[in-house]
Amino acid sequence: GPSLAGRFPVAVWYLTGYPVTALRVVWTWRKAATLNDLAVAPRPARGLIGELIVKGEALRPVAPRISWPRPTRTGLTVTVRLHPGQTPEPYLAAAEALMHAWRVHAVRVSSPERGLVRLAATAGDPLKQPHLATAPKALLSALVGILEDGSAWVLNLRQVPHWLIVGATQSGKSTLLARLVTQLARQKVALIGIDCKGGIELGLFDGRLSALTTCRKEAVAVLGALVGELHDRMETCRTYAVRSVWDLPDDVRPVPIVVLVDELAELYLSDGTRAGKAEAEACSTYLLRIAQLGAALGLHLVVAGQRVGSDLGPGVTALRAQLSGRVCHRVNDGGTAEMALGDLNKDAITVAQAITTDEKGVAVCAGADGAWAWARSHHTSVLEARKTAMAHAHLTPELRPVRKALAEVES
Numbered sequence: 001g002p003s004l005a006g007r008f009p010v011a012v013w014y015l016t017g018y019p020v021t022a023l024r025v026v027w028t029w030r031k032a033a034t035l036n037d038l039a040v041a042p043r044p045a046r047g048l049i050g051e052l053i054v055k056g057e058a059l060r061p062v063a064p065r066i067s068w069p070r071p072t073r074t075g076l077t078v079t080v081r082l083h084p085g086q087t088p089e090p091y092l093a094a095a096e097a098l099m100h101a102w103r104v105h106a107v108r109v110s111s112p113e114r115g116l117v118r119l120a121a122t123a124g125d126p127l128k129q130p131h132l133a134t135a136p137k138a139l140l141s142a143l144v145g146i147l148e149d150g151s152a153w154v155l156n157l158r159q160v161p162h163w164l165i166v167g168a169t170q171s172g173k174s175t176l177l178a179r180l181v182t183q184l185a186r187q188k189v190a191l192i193g194i195d196c197k198g199g200i201e202l203g204l205f206d207g208r209l210s211a212l213t214t215c216r217k218e219a220v221a222v223l224g225a226l227v228g229e230l231h232d233r234m235e236t237c238r239t240y241a242v243r244s245v246w247d248l249p250d251d252v253r254p255v256p257i258v259v260l261v262d263e264l265a266e267l268y269l270s271d272g273t274r275a276g277k278a279e280a281e282a283c284s285t286y287l288l289r290i291a292q293l294g295a296a297l298g299l300h301l302v303v304a305g306q307r308v309g310s311d312l313g314p315g316v317t318a319l320r321a322q323l324s325g326r327v328c329h330r331v332n333d334g335g336t337a338e339m340a341l342g343d344l345n346k347d348a349i350t351v352a353q354a355i356t357t358d359e360k361g362v363a364v365c366a367g368a369d370g371a372w373a374w375a376r377s378h379h380t381s382v383l384e385a386r387k388t389a390m391a392h393a394h395l396t397p398e399l400r401p402v403r404k405a406l407a408e409v410e411s
């Protein structure tokens with residue numbers, strides 16, 4: 001919980017900001033609800049008497065009941081009991097109006113259970129208090145930012161093995177990847193970079209990468225070698241009669257591998273040539289295989305893309321089904337938001353599309369359970385990440401089969 005010592009902004013919020021805002025929420029609720037069509041008339045203005053339709057004066061609409069606003073570390077939350085027949089949609093539409101009425105930084109809408117809507121207001125920009133978020137250190141777990149309720153935003157690959165990260169240019173995608181690399185570079189983890197834009201993004205972390213590919217031909221070789229590695233690991237698990245590498249004795253357990261893919265489209269888009277088509281198909285097959293089997297065998301995918309739509313082919317939709325962690329930054333096309341969040345939570349798509357160009361590093365983060373949250377990455381400059389990667393270059397595990405496959409293509 002929050003401690004007052006050393007956390008001055010939180011204390012200020014609890015003691016002054018919160019009571020004032022809570023009263024404002026309660027006082028303005030009826031009017032705000034009425035103005036935003038959240039209130040519903042108790043009876044329709046027309047009725048039937050015998051065979052006669054009678055019209056009357058509309059009754060005063062009744063605002064839905066709300067709970068007393070509860071404080072959180074970054075704002076407050078209010079639970080609304082929906083009128084029968086109401087859906088959360090009008091609340092999504094009213095979020096901005098409520099933000100102004102309550103004089104808060106933002107109001108986010110979610111529906112924790114049927115018939116209830118939760119309105120979460122943040123008083124200030126949580127990014128301004130990044131020290132608030134802390135998380136225990138754990139293998140394959142990366143503290144990448146802050147969630148809007150003030151808790152830590154953690155990508156934990158042991159809990160959610162594979163991730164899809166989407167975002168338009170300048171949305172904060174590289175910053176998130178940089179932060180992830182900074183966090184994983186310190187751990188006993190092998191990192192592999194698949195960057196088919198000539199390695200301009202992931203090449204910066206080269207010192208800490210066990211392999212880096214800069215074109216699709218290399219990507220096919222490395223992904224193929226990784227699938228070979230999967231089968232080796234399966235063999236080891238069979239020998240020891242265990243179901244996952246995590247159950248193996250410490251001295252035989254292979255090092256976990258995190259495969260970072262920047263710009264998925266580069267792997268899937270066919271350039272029209274036959275060789276190109278074959279490469280794209282190979283990438284698709286290998287990635288799907290790694291995603292299907294990797295979690296138990298210590299192989300993890302973090303796949304990033306600017307435009308990840310179904311137009312990239314059926315392989316993408318199949319892959320997405322395996323990437324259970326999703327991060328959607330600002331995107332330019334609805335198709336990408338749909339691809340990132342559509343199968344988990346329809347509301348989240350609308351919300352993700354409301355991210356503005358000013359909100360850099362802001363994303364909607366969703367998990368397999370359909371729950372989603374607003375999140376913001378810690379601002380990590382690419383140079384900072386490069387420095388951390390270099391400083392931990394000595395931790396880079398040697399993955400011989402992968403190196404060999406890569407060398408064969410290069411020569």
Ligand SMILES: Nc1ncnc2c1ncn2[C@@H]1O[C@H](COP(=O)(O)OP(=O)(O)OP(=O)(O)O)[C@@H](O)[C@H]1O
Pocket residue numbers: 127167168169170171172173174175176360361362376377378379380
């Ligand atoms: N969490 C954040 N907080 C504040 N600023 C951020 C955050 N994330 C990114 N930015 C800023 O937003 C800008 C764009 O970020 P970034 O380079 O990560 O975007 P991108 O989506 O990878 O774009 P591109 O595809 O063009 O590389 C940068 O100037 C960066 O400083």
